[in-house]
Amino acid sequence: MITRPRELITQWTALSPMAAVVLLVLTWGRDLPGVLVAVMTVVLAAAVLAAVHHAEVVAHRVGEPFGSLVLAVAVTVIEVALIVTLMADGGDKSATLARDTVFAAVMITCNGVVGLSLLVGSLRHGIAVFNPEGTGAALATVATLATLSLVLPTFTTSAPGPEFSTVQLTFAALSSLILYGLFIATLTVRHRDYFLPITRHGEVITVEEHADAPSARTALISLVMLALALIGVVGLAKGVSPTIEDGVEAAGLHHAVVGVIIALLVLLPETIAAVRSARRDRVQTSLNLALGSAMASIGLTIPAVALASVWLSGPLVLGLSSIHMVLLALTVVVASLTVVPGRATPLQGGVHLVLFAAYLELAINP
Template structure:
């Protein structure tokens, strides 16, 4: 029975990404009626679930933290392509799209995914245990890049408005790439043990599923290919439904920044589901790797990409945050630090992080 179930799951996760990609090709740059948007949304969800499955296959083959890194980077690369495409199509109206999407990704990952993972693990196992060295290093990098890229533009005077001058933007882009590259090197080579799941005693966790035979090279390669197809479908279909989202936001009289929040939520669905599944297996460190790694990748890859794209985009590039969002970013960093230091967290910390995310959504709807 179990073998049959696995066979059905394997077939489903192969077929859905391909069909979703075909749907993307058929609906690309088309004005979609309401019922088609509903169909596209269904395939979007299916592609997300398939992406999570293939990411876990790759993670089993490579081991942590490479598995979470593959998913975070793959999603972010395609997210960057989506942002640049929307900016190219949107003109002046999309001047703040990169900032809104990246900041939303930081809030969703550092408060939503992190808080939800801690809450789920704490409910099931009383406390969520993780490695403070690796998590603290990731949080420090997120805080640094977020401040350099989205706080400083509000206070610089070389360019009008909350924008960087060309020199300042070039430095922010270079610093983002360097810091992210150093983090990946630390995570995967020099201090890989800092990013592995641990037990309550602080020892590296070894679970029964780790003793299972890893997938073959052929199976891992197929999953890598299908992961790419699924993620292209996820982001492409998200772009397909974005005009409907923009119209709904405009008709409701809501701020345009809410579009970036919705896009970030859709794109981060694979990481969210993967992080929750890891938390349910008491592998909270894997969940935090996904959360903070995604935040880092979002800043570290998006800022250089939009910096390069700004050379040919006609509209302005606004990166500076409003004062209320700077307060939320500061609160997120302080709260994250207090959560990380004890090496374990309870339901309380998870709920507080989710409360900060809820406040961010409230401010996005009613600034």
């Protein structure tokens, strides 16, 4: 049954994003009592579920892989705006914010989302199948972007500490934009079939058979609601972050845990969408979401913070620690071995999830 546009705006999936934005406007920049934080958390959860719904409506209208791209880019653009805002307010203490957020996004998507999608898809359907050509190209781009932006600053000597000089930062920003642009062109124009779901026999699925596509007007309304939901999710996540910081400090945990929790909240819509795709035996769509989000996080964040560094005071630390570089290298190696066959069992999903658990453990106990 297709929902009409007039009916769509009266459903909870439309009301919750609007409620999230209204609550965000009323609470922005204020000290919040515990009861209001609890209310914000409930509204945030509703906005996450609404974002997933509207993303699926848009994806059904435009088809894959455009649907995955819409959600990944939308989340990342808002995430980048949040990072720049926090850096402008934080001074020297926010010097590592961009690095920590981008690396958290890479580990969450490439291990957490990928591992969960492969595990769910293979357990439900016996084996998870996907296109190794498109997935391998996306993984190679993520690995290159992560190395250029997060690993090299640790070893360069033009600037003190794990930082880029102005020329090096400009090169990293331009490289990120170029590679991300090439990926978008490959994804949407030149080799779109590499990123479409496939059958057990390797045939590309170009048309979904489960329902008629929504109208253009319905899809447009869902696109607007998706944007509102994501603004609400990221903004409310920032609003509850002081409470999270207090809880992390009270528990005696490392401050990096705060960044991990915020990243988990921001990436929750994509995680739910990826798992639901895996349950429908569309693991390629899940991988498009995961790797596309990791790529967008690097490809858009690094140029944004490079531009923002022109007027922001304080250092911009991008280089990873030795522990994180080991985790990144292991992730790339394991993901490469996962992608090459084009098929995965629960074992591969479990390996990625263990790597994700190791990242969380080291964030709590570095």
